[in-house]
Amino acid sequence: MSVTLNVNGVDFQIDAAPDTPLLWVIRDHVELTGTKFGCGMSLCGACTVHLDGQPIRSCTTPLSVVLGKAVTTIEGVQSSAAKAVQQAWTELEVPQCGYCQSGQIMSAAALLEANPKPDDAQIDAAMAGNVCRCATYGRIRQAIKQASEQLS
Amino acid sequence: MIHNRFSQLDESSPLGSAVSTNRRNFLKLLGGAGAGLTLAMSAQPVLSKTTEQLPLTSAEGELEANAFVRISADSTVTVVIKHLEMGQGTYTGLATLVAEELDADWAQIKSEGAPANTGRYKNLHWGSQGTGGSSAIANSYEQMRLAGATARKMLVQAAAQQWQVAESEIAVSQGVVSHPGSNRSTSFGELVDQAAKLPMPATDSVQLKDPGDFKLIGRSVPRKDRGKTDGSALFTQDIKLPGMLTALVAHPPRFGATVKSVNSEAARNIAGVEDVVEIPTGVAVLAKDYWAAKKGRDALQIQWDESQAFNKSSDQLLNEFAQLAKQPGLVARNDGDTESALGSAAKVVEATFEFPFLAHAAMEPMNCVALVSDEGCEVWNGEQMQTLDQATIAATLGLKPEQVKINMLFAGGSFGRRANPHSDYVMETVHIAKAKPGIPVKLVWSREDDTRAGYYRPMYLHKVRAALDTDGNPVAWEQRIVGQSIVTGTPFEGFLIKDGIDATSVEGAATLPYSIPNLKVDLHTVNLPVPVQWWRSVGHTHTGFSTEVMIDELARAAGKDPVAFRLALLKDHPREYGVLKLAAEKANWGAPLPQGWGRGIAMHKSFNSYVAQVAEVSLQDNGQFKVERVICAVDCGVAINPDVIRAQMEGGIGFGLSPALMSEITFKDGQVVQSNFHDYQVLRIGQMPDVEVHIVPSAEPPTGVGEPGVPPIAPAVANALSAVTGQRFHRLPLKLS
Ligand code: FES
Ligand code: FES
Numbered sequence: 001m002s003v004t005l006n007v008n009g010v011d012f013q014i015d016a017a018p019d020t021p022l023l024w025v026i027r028d029h030v031e032l033t034g035t036k037f038g039c040g041m042s043l044c045g046a047c048t049v050h051l052d053g054q055p056i057r058s059c060t061t062p063l064s065v066v067l068g069k070a071v072t073t074i075e076g077v078q079s080s081a082a083k084a085v086q087q088a089w090t091e092l093e094v095p096q097c098g099y100c101q102s103g104q105i106m107s108a109a110a111l112l113e114a115n116p117k118p119d120d121a122q123i124d125a126a127m128a129g130n131v132c133r134c135a136t137y138g139r140i141r142q143a144i145k146q147a148s149e150q151l152s
Numbered sequence: 153m154i155h156n157r158f159s160q161l162d163e164s165s166p167l168g169s170a171v172s173t174n175r176r177n178f179l180k181l182l183g184g185a186g187a188g189l190t191l192a193m194s195a196q197p198v199l200s201k202t203t204e205q206l207p208l209t210s211a212e213g214e215l216e217a218n219a220f221v222r223i224s225a226d227s228t229v230t231v232v233i234k235h236l237e238m239g240q241g242t243y244t245g246l247a248t249l250v251a252e253e254l255d256a257d258w259a260q261i262k263s264e265g266a267p268a269n270t271g272r273y274k275n276l277h278w279g280s281q282g283t284g285g286s287s288a289i290a291n292s293y294e295q296m297r298l299a300g301a302t303a304r305k306m307l308v309q310a311a312a313q314q315w316q317v318a319e320s321e322i323a324v325s326q327g328v329v330s331h332p333g334s335n336r337s338t339s340f341g342e343l344v345d346q347a348a349k350l351p352m353p354a355t356d357s358v359q360l361k362d363p364g365d366f367k368l369i370g371r372s373v374p375r376k377d378r379g380k381t382d383g384s385a386l387f388t389q390d391i392k393l394p395g396m397l398t399a400l401v402a403h404p405p406r407f408g409a410t411v412k413s414v415n416s417e418a419a420r421n422i423a424g425v426e427d428v429v430e431i432p433t434g435v436a437v438l439a440k441d442y443w444a445a446k447k448g449r450d451a452l453q454i455q456w457d458e459s460q461a462f463n464k465s466s467d468q469l470l471n472e473f474a475q476l477a478k479q480p481g482l483v484a485r486n487d488g489d490t491e492s493a494l495g496s497a498a499k500v501v502e503a504t505f506e507f508p509f510l511a512h513a514a515m516e517p518m519n520c521v522a523l524v525s526d527e528g529c530e531v532w533n534g535e536q537m538q539t540l541d542q543a544t545i546a547a548t549l550g551l552k553p554e555q556v557k558i559n560m561l562f563a564g565g566s567f568g569r570r571a572n573p574h575s576d577y578v579m580e581t582v583h584i585a586k587a588k589p590g591i592p593v594k595l596v597w598s599r600e601d602d603t604r605a606g607y608y609r610p611m612y613l614h615k616v617r618a619a620l621d622t623d624g625n626p627v628a629w630e631q632r633i634v635g636q637s638i639v640t641g642t643p644f645e646g647f648l649i650k651d652g653i654d655a656t657s658v659e660g661a662a663t664l665p666y667s668i669p670n671l672k673v674d675l676h677t678v679n680l681p682v683p684v685q686w687w688r689s690v691g692h693t694h695t696g697f698s699t700e701v702m703i704d705e706l707a708r709a710a711g712k713d714p715v716a717f718r719l720a721l722l723k724d725h726p727r728e729y730g731v732l733k734l735a736a737e738k739a740n741w742g743a744p745l746p747q748g749w750g751r752g753i754a755m756h757k758s759f760n761s762y763v764a765q766v767a768e769v770s771l772q773d774n775g776q777f778k779v780e781r782v783i784c785a786v787d788c789g790v791a792i793n794p795d796v797i798r799a800q801m802e803g804g805i806g807f808g809l810s811p812a813l814m815s816e817i818t819f820k821d822g823q824v825v826q827s828n829f830h831d832y833q834v835l836r837i838g839q840m841p842d843v844e845v846h847i848v849p850s851a852e853p854p855t856g857v858g859e860p861g862v863p864p865i866a867p868a869v870a871n872a873l874s875a876v877t878g879q880r881f882h883r884l885p886l887k888l889s
Contacts, residue, residue, distance in 0.1 A: 001357075004437070006848025009510070016441075016443070017423065017443070024442050024443040025443060026439075026830055027442070028398075028441035028442055028443070029441070031392065033383070033386075033389070033392075033563060034383015034384065035383070036384065036387075036389065036515070036564070037389060037596075038515050038516075038517070038599065039599040039828055039829050040598060040828075041599070041828050041829075043394065043599075043828055043829035043830055044515070044599075044829055046515060052458070059520060073383065074276070074383035075381060075382065075383050075384075083188040086381045086382065088580055089381045090381055093374070093467070093795060093799065094381075095239075095375075095377075095380035095381065096239030096240070096241075096565075096799060096803055097238050097239030097514075097515065097562070097563060097564050097565040097566075098239065098377070098379075098380030098385050098562065098564070098566060099387060099514075099515040099516045100515045100564075101380050101381060102383045105381060117504070119765035123837070125838075127837045127838060128836055130516070130833055130837070131829060132514065132717045132806075132808070132837075133513060133514055133515045133565045133834065134239045134515075134565060134803045134806075134807070135802065135803045135804075135805070135806020135807050135809075135835060136799075136803065136806075137806060137835075137836075137837040137839060137840035138802055138806075138840055138842065138843055139799075139802070139838075140837065141837065148247050148515070
């Protein structure tokens with residue numbers, strides 16, 4: 001049975017079981033691969049996307065609950081917060097292997113949209129669900145602050 | 153741009169002649185850079201040919217100057233990177249070496265992963281193609297510079313011909329070729345057609361720059377592994393080929409178990425599941441997408457034969473290791489007479505150190521894509537061990553190695569895991585693909601597979617006894633190491649095992665730099681069916697801890713300052729001395745700290761790089777502790793890109809903090825207890841200390857930075873905790889008592 005899913009402002013006809021996690025719908029059906037698989041259990045944040053602007057873990061969010069809502073992935077994120085975050089990420093050379101960074105950026109952008117001036121504790125709290133095995137955490141913190149300054 | 157590169161795997165092709173250099177040059181290079189202890193293999197010529205052959209130029213008017221450098225008509229310089237980019241910055245570092253000697257503008261440089269081709273792209277420290285041992289920069293320093301310098305010479309010759317002037321009058325700077333005498337200048341692209349007609353210059357006709365003239369080396373130029381902030385960078389996980397199936401494998405619950413029987417009916421009934429195949433490592437479910445494959449795997453009913461399976465628990469293993477440690481092992485180093493020095497010493501300090509198994513837990517769980525067809529086998533992989541994987545695949549499929557094409561992708565971390573000496577996950581993929589000829593198969597490991605299906609940093613136990621004389625000077629050190637060998641049973645045996653001693657088991661201990669007159673290190677190698685492998689900094693992950701905690705305890709027993717105590721023992725080791733002193737100075741060693749804080753130091757040399765770290769910890773109200781700040785000093789010879797070096801130190805510290813604070817793989821009755829990030833915990837942002845990195849200015853040949861940042865952090869933290877609590881710490885992860 002085919003359903004309509006809106007990803008990055010575009011409607012896609014999806015033929016997948018309703019319990020299919022949004023992550024695999026995005027990767028295997030919509031064929032956008034910037035959103036990553038890291039754990040499948042909401043433990044690492046690699047799969048973070050925005051659902052109606054809110055950050056969610058797409059690996060544990062079934063297709064059935066996102067119908068009629070707007071899904072935004074790293075490929076389509078366009079808010080000024082997201083652009084500032086991406087720019088700061090590049091300027092400070094945050095990524096190493098890069099595999100976690102789509103999720104990091106989606107979490108950071110959502111943080112700055114909700115709280116344009118986060119302090120260290122708020123940054124740590126908002127980013128606690130995003131693992132980076134390359135341990136780029138110091139630069140992530142710095143880049144969020146730089147993006148925050150740029151936005152103000 | 154990939155054109156038919158993957159079909160030109162013949163080493164004797166003119167492209168394979170690449171940058172030719174002679175044996176004398178290579179030996180000089182090896183001697184200068186020093187071959188890393190780990191993975192230093194055979195000394196073979198850089199590239200076998202010195203013949204000067206016509207380079208090929210493609211239809212679009214591209215100059216293929218050599219195996220590493222292509223220049224297109226729009227002046228883009230493509231540097232072919234022979235090492236895997238897994239975050240360590242090799243796309244940037246190696247390209248910098250080429251761009252420097254080519255006098256290119258950094259903006260015109262593009263990096264591209266090399267295909268598998270041992271003749272052209274071997275690691276000069278190994279003699280085979282592969283990435284590891286923090287050797288990328290060290291083995292390529294001269295080779296990549298020569299690649300840039302010879303390409304530059306071709307451009308100069310082309311310009312001289314075009315303008316009818318002497319080559320010596322041509323200048324090249326920031327991507328512009330000019331003749332100042334006549335005020336003429338042109339771009340690289342304009343010279344491509346002319347240069348493509350020229351023979352490749354002999355390497356002794358070019359001169360490498362004097363380090364004083366470096367313009368890019370030593371500068372933090374921007375990284376070249378882009379696409380990592382917009383989702384466009386491609387990893388193995390992202391490969392999608394027409395008709396491709398996704399495979400998940402049900403692995404045995406215990407190492408050594410085998411399939412007795414499979415009922416795959418329920419799995420096959422799941423929409424999207426295409427097939428179920430038995431392979432040597434388990435049972436694979438092939439489906440149209442991941443979710444169908446996952447459901448299919450969950451629906452498999454498998455009876456395992458566990459009669460031969462591993463059934464021990466971690467506690468039991470540690471007891472067995474401790475029993476072994478009572479007896480002498482095979483001697484790895486023996487200076488003086490340790491036994492009698494221990495017997496007559498004024499004070500003896502003893503400790504037994506315990507290290508659990510560790511998973512690499514790269515963010516990208518293991519995966520690989522393979523297509524087996526009549527023509528051969530094609531693989532897509534974040535490929536870290538080309539020559540070996542190619543040979544293993546070829547042997548299994550009855551092919552020649554050159555019939556195995558390997559396409560290089562970024563790796564979402566590896567930490568050693570993708571350089572599997574048994575080609576484990578690559579072969580798992582090939583076995584599945586072999587059952588489905590003509591259909592591309594993507595193997596995807598779930599995080600549970602990645603945590604439980606093995607290849608771990610081995611469990612180790614060290615027993616150390618060290619002694620002081622009446623003046624508090626160390627007079628004896630006896631270290632007994634017990635653990636599994638990584639190298640036994642792999643093609644690396646011949647290079648890394650000598651007289652029964654696996655160099656990777658004792659590195660960092662047998663090479664203790666402190667001057668202690670009586671010093672003995674011995675080894676018990678344990679045989680277990682648990683699959684083990686190198687894990688970012690290999691043997692140094694445990695020897696760095698035991699040696700640096702022990703030296704601190706000796707200093708305390710002598711009533712001496714840990715920094716002064718170490719420095720006094722490093723008079724003959726200027727580079728160890730230098731980083732230790734620099735880290736201590738920058739950390740304001742000795743300055744007062746807030747109440748409840750402690751400061752500790754550790755220094756360790758690995759892969760010919762020297763790193764010292766000072767950690768500051770604070771005790772928390774909840775009985776826990778926090779690592780607040782780390783000051784790191786590194787000496788890695790010529791600093792190619794200071795920002796990449798800093799990033800690797802920061803990352804190495806963060807990576808090493810996971811086993812220091814929380815990570816461990818344990819066995820219960822032969823089963824791995826942990827399965828995902830909730831129980832195999834790793835460092836998160838709130839636990840990351842502030843890190844400050846200082847680089848020792850140096851003219852020594854450059855050495856690696858991917859691994860050497862890891863070993864000192866755990867002992868530095870343990871020593872800081874000892875300083876503030878008075879407790880001793882001999883087990884990782886660290887726990888306050
Ligand atoms: S893959 Fe979704 S949180 Fe890890
Ligand atoms: S950059 Fe490698 S996991 Fe974050």
